[in-house]
Amino acid sequence: MGQQKTVLLVDDEQIMHDLARAYLEREGFxxxxxxxxxxxxxxxxxxxxxxxxLDYMLxxxxxxxxxSELRQNPAYEEVRDTPVILLTARGSDDSxxxxxxxxxxxxxxxxxxxxxxxxxxINNIITLRDIRHSHRLLEIEVKSTKQHLSSIFHNAxxxxxxxxxxxxxxxxxxxLLQILPELSYENQFINVLHNEFFxxxxxxxxxxxxxxxxxxxxxxxxxxxxxQMKKLILNVxxxxxxxEKDDREDSKxxxxxxEDVTEWERKNFQLKxxxxxxxxxxxxxxxxxxxxxxxxxxxxxxxxSFTRAMIFMVDETESELKGxxxxxxxxxxxxxxxxxxxxxxxxxxxQYLFNYGPTLPGENEKLNLHVLAIAIPLNAKTELTKVLQExxxxxxxxxxxxxxxxxxxxxCLNPLQLEDFIAMPVVANDRLLGVIIADNKFGxxxxxxxxxxxxxxxxxxxxxxxxxxxxxxxxxxxKQKLEQAYDELHRAQEKLVHAEKLAAIGEMAAHVAHExxxxxxxxxxxxxxxxKKTNFENNETNPAQIIADEVxxxxxxxxxxxxxxxxxxxEPSINNINKLIEDVVEQIKPVLENSEITIQTNLQSxxxxxxxxxxxxxxxLINLLQNSQQSFEKPGIIRITSFLxxxxxxxxxxxxxxxxASDMLTDIFNPFYTTKKHGTGLGLAxxxxxxxxxxxxxxxxxxxxxxxxxxxxxxxxxxSGTQENKNSVVNAVIV
Amino acid sequence: MKAKILLVEDENSQRLLYKQVLSDxxxxxxxxxxxxxxxxxxxxxxxxxAILDIRLSGEDGLDLMGQLMQIDKNMPxxxxxxxxxxKDNFRGKMADAYIIKSSDLTELKKTVQxxxxxxxx
Numbered sequence: 001m002g003q004q005k006t007v008l009l010v011d012d013e014q015i016m017h018d019l020a021r022a023y024l025e026r027e028g029f030x031x032x033x034x035x036x037x038x039x040x041x042x043x044x045x046x047x048x049x050x051x052x053x054l055d056y057m058l059x060x061x062x063x064x065x066x067x068s069e070l071r072q073n074p075a076y077e078e079v080r081d082t083p084v085i086l087l088t089a090r091g092s093d094d095s096x097x098x099x100x101x102x103x104x105x106x107x108x109x110x111x112x113x114x115x116x117x118x119x120x121x122i123n124n125i126i127t128l129r130d131i132r133h134s135h136r137l138l139e140i141e142v143k144s145t146k147q148h149l150s151s152i153f154h155n156a157x158x159x160x161x162x163x164x165x166x167x168x169x170x171x172x173x174x175x176l177l178q179i180l181p182e183l184s185y186e187n188q189f190i191n192v193l194h195n196e197f198f199x200x201x202x203x204x205x206x207x208x209x210x211x212x213x214x215x216x217x218x219x220x221x222x223x224x225x226x227x228q229m230k231k232l233i234l235n236v237x238x239x240x241x242x243x244e245k246d247d248r249e250d251s252k253x254x255x256x257x258x259e260d261v262t263e264w265e266r267k268n269f270q271l272k273x274x275x276x277x278x279x280x281x282x283x284x285x286x287x288x289x290x291x292x293x294x295x296x297x298x299x300x301x302x303x304x305s306f307t308r309a310m311i312f313m314v315d316e317t318e319s320e321l322k323g324x325x326x327x328x329x330x331x332x333x334x335x336x337x338x339x340x341x342x343x344x345x346x347x348x349x350x351q352y353l354f355n356y357g358p359t360l361p362g363e364n365e366k367l368n369l370h371v372l373a374i375a376i377p378l379n380a381k382t383e384l385t386k387v388l389q390e391x392x393x394x395x396x397x398x399x400x401x402x403x404x405x406x407x408x409x410x411x412c413l414n415p416l417q418l419e420d421f422i423a424m425p426v427v428a429n430d431r432l433l434g435v436i437i438a439d440n441k442f443g444x445x446x447x448x449x450x451x452x453x454x455x456x457x458x459x460x461x462x463x464x465x466x467x468x469x470x471x472x473x474x475x476x477x478x479k480q481k482l483e484q485a486y487d488e489l490h491r492a493q494e495k496l497v498h499a500e501k502l503a504a505i506g507e508m509a510a511h512v513a514h515e516x517x518x519x520x521x522x523x524x525x526x527x528x529x530x531x532k533k534t535n536f537e538n539n540e541t542n543p544a545q546i547i548a549d550e551v552x553x554x555x556x557x558x559x560x561x562x563x564x565x566x567x568x569x570x571e572p573s574i575n576n577i578n579k580l581i582e583d584v585v586e587q588i589k590p591v592l593e594n595s596e597i598t599i600q601t602n603l604q605s606x607x608x609x610x611x612x613x614x615x616x617x618x619x620x621l622i623n624l625l626q627n628s629q630q631s632f633e634k635p636g637i638i639r640i641t642s643f644l645x646x647x648x649x650x651x652x653x654x655x656x657x658x659x660x661a662s663d664m665l666t667d668i669f670n671p672f673y674t675t676k677k678h679g680t681g682l683g684l685a686x687x688x689x690x691x692x693x694x695x696x697x698x699x700x701x702x703x704x705x706x707x708x709x710x711x712x713x714x715x716x717x718x719x720s721g722t723q724e725n726k727n728s729v730v731n732a733v734i735v
Numbered sequence: 736m737k738a739k740i741l742l743v744e745d746e747n748s749q750r751l752l753y754k755q756v757l758s759d760x761x762x763x764x765x766x767x768x769x770x771x772x773x774x775x776x777x778x779x780x781x782x783x784x785a786i787l788d789i790r791l792s793g794e795d796g797l798d799l800m801g802q803l804m805q806i807d808k809n810m811p812x813x814x815x816x817x818x819x820x821x822k823d824n825f826r827g828k829m830a831d832a833y834i835i836k837s838s839d840l841t842e843l844k845k846t847v848q849x850x851x852x853x854x855x856x
Binding site for chain 1: 746748753755756759817818836839
């Protein structure tokens with residue numbers, strides 16, 4: 001007891017005061033004195049003694065009255081509990097003692113009493129009072145601590161609950177009730193183990209695990225859709241606790257902490273999304289895959305909380321803004337289905353973005369089909385083209401009832417059911433690429449400003465990716481063109497090599513021909529002279545004549561060689577192929593008849609007048625007819641047919657001669673190739689080049705022992721235009 | 736009086752051939768090998784016709800034709816060549832005739848007769 005305790009003695013006898021003071025002050029108390037009941041009450045009120053010694057026998061107002069006044073008069077409310085010891089000299093009156101003790105007197109001392117007894121009683125009472133006091137303080141503290149804890153419990157920024165071994169919730173804090181309002185039904189906590197809504201959820205799984213194993217249960221980033229379609233990401237931690245109770249001493253129960261990390265995860269997701277979209281855009285990929293990745297990034301997961309995204313691309317050749325792709329639901333049933341599927345698959349961002357199969361999902365989904373059907377002329381004055389021209393995003397809210405058939409939103413957009421959406425331009429290096437539309441249709445969350453900002457970041461990343469994909473596709477096209485050009489070049493080179501070979505042969509042939517020609521002239525000339533000067537009998541052949549004839553033949557061969565090497569360009573004029581055939585047949589008929597060969601013609605009158613070099617084609621016909629005639633070893637038939645088909649005049653020369661062996665067939669058009677004793681091997685080569693020179697073709701079909709068929713195909717339009725129509729192959733070969 | 740023909744041909748055997756053929760046809764033939772000799776003949780004998788080979792060894796028959804025409808512009812000139820290439824050459828066209836060499840001498844003889852009809856048999 002630290003400070004001095006004060007004791008008030010209320011007694012009308014001075015001697016009691018003197019005795020008590022002498023003794024109690026020695027014991028460490030301070031004594032205050034009052035001599036009547038009234039002054040005693042006043043003193044209690046004013047000085048607030050720690051204890052009161054009250055004499056029963058007081059004038060006018062006895063001790064019992066004073067005590068009752070102290071206890072009941074509101075004037076003394078503040079000191080009402082002051083402990084009072086009653087002093088009495090009235091012998092041992094047990095009924096009074098009992099009555100007074102019942103009224104709250106703390107002790108009852110009968111005079112005469114020893115002073116030692118008095119101080120013991122006083123000390124006991126003071127101790128008791130101190131204990132009571134500290135008890136009261138403790139109670140107050142407990143109460144306030146309880147309030148404090150309860151306030152912490154309910155205001156904690158995490159969800160906290162506890163439940164007993166039957167799954168009955170004991171405590172659920174306010175925060176948790178906000179996240180999971182389903183934990184309470186009609187102001188009663190539910191039983192989590194027997195509730196339809198939480199059936200098979202993380203909640204029941206966790207509680208059951210903790211109860212069964214006694215171990216704690218922890219799980220992070222659980223996606224959760226509450227009853228209002230609000231998407232949440234939760235971290236949960238359930239632990240076993242022991243609750244001591246009177247009836248069941250070690251009843252198992254569970255406490256859980258549930259944290260809503262949606263916002264945190266959203267930020268995390270946004271960062272990841274940006275970095276992944278950005279790295280994806282660095283890769284080279286096809287445009288369609290890239291667009292799909294972009295739209296998936298906008299709609300997937302909690303980063304942007306858009307449910308639908310569509311992209312429209314600028315088509316520069318058509319001057320249109322064309323729907324390219326759309327991702328997202330077309331109805332709330334769709335939305336539910338998609339969201340459930342994603343929840344079930346529980347994919348992370350990378351999986352969302354990169355793990356779709358060979359066919360892009362959503363390709364045949366309704367929204368995509370609607371988007372693909374949209375085309376808006378770039379010069380139309382619509383809101384979408386405005387977004388593109390002003391290169392900034394707009395937020396639109398359309399009243400669907402009123403806004404229809406509005407020029408700003410053309411009717412082709414109606415199937416998209418746009419209401420509240422963002423339209424964002426896709427621009428790379430000042431090049432307008434397209435417009436992204438994103439909205440939150442069928443989702444319950446508003447479009448927030450920071451999401452729009454993120455969307456614009458992604459759009460700008462995408463723009464560069466799209467630009468790159470464009471260039472990549474162009475590059476691919478260029479590459480294909482180059483490859484094609486290379487192939488053509490390669491073929492041309494092969495032709496040229498072939499032509500050069502021919503040219504070299506031709507040049508050599510020309511040179512040799514000239515060198516041989518000069519001596520031939522002399523030989524033949526002198527032979528003729530000799531023939532004139534030598535007389536032989538009429539029937540005898542002059543040898544000089546034979547020399548002259550043979551020389552003449554040699555000279556003809558040389559002429560052919562020379563003609564081949566410098567075959568001139570055709571000089572086309574208007575002619576008719578049937579007329580030419582008739583002329584040639586007329587000319588060659590006597591020769592054929594000598595060889596007992598019949599010639600038949602079947603010339604269709606539909607062969608039009610056309611441009612060709614009459615001299616050259618005449619040579620071709622004569623060459624082919626001569627070849628045919630010379631191949632016969634016995635009488636035969638040559639048939640000449642002509643007709644027009646698909647702007648091509650076809651001249652067919654077929655015979656029933658011996659035919660050509662198939663292994664020789666590849667060589668017959670080569671110069672200097674011949675099977676004849678006296679052939680130059682140039683007839684067919686020249687013929688082919690003449691026909692090529694007319695832009696045509698010569699084909700051969702033969703069967704050994706049955707005959708040969710040559711087809712000359714001449715395009716009707718040859719030479720009707722400019723010189724360029726002529727086939728350049730011939731020109732390249734001419735020396 | 737027999738007509739005179741200048742024959743310029745650098746190849747001996749051919750020169751001999753043409754000389755024989757033309758002499759047989761009753762012409763006086765001055766046969767020479769070179770341009771130089773040809774000019775001398777024209778100056779000295781004033782032939783009625785010249786037959787020139789174009790490819791003379793080291794010389795050009797077309798050049799020679801030009802020189803001869805300056806001396807006697809009335810003298811007809813026949814170009815006689817194994818090549819048809821000069822036929823369409825503008826200088827080749829200045830000649831009165833262009834004959835491609837052949838062992839068949841009919842064309843040569845016919846052409847000479849056209850220019851010198853007096854000697855026609």
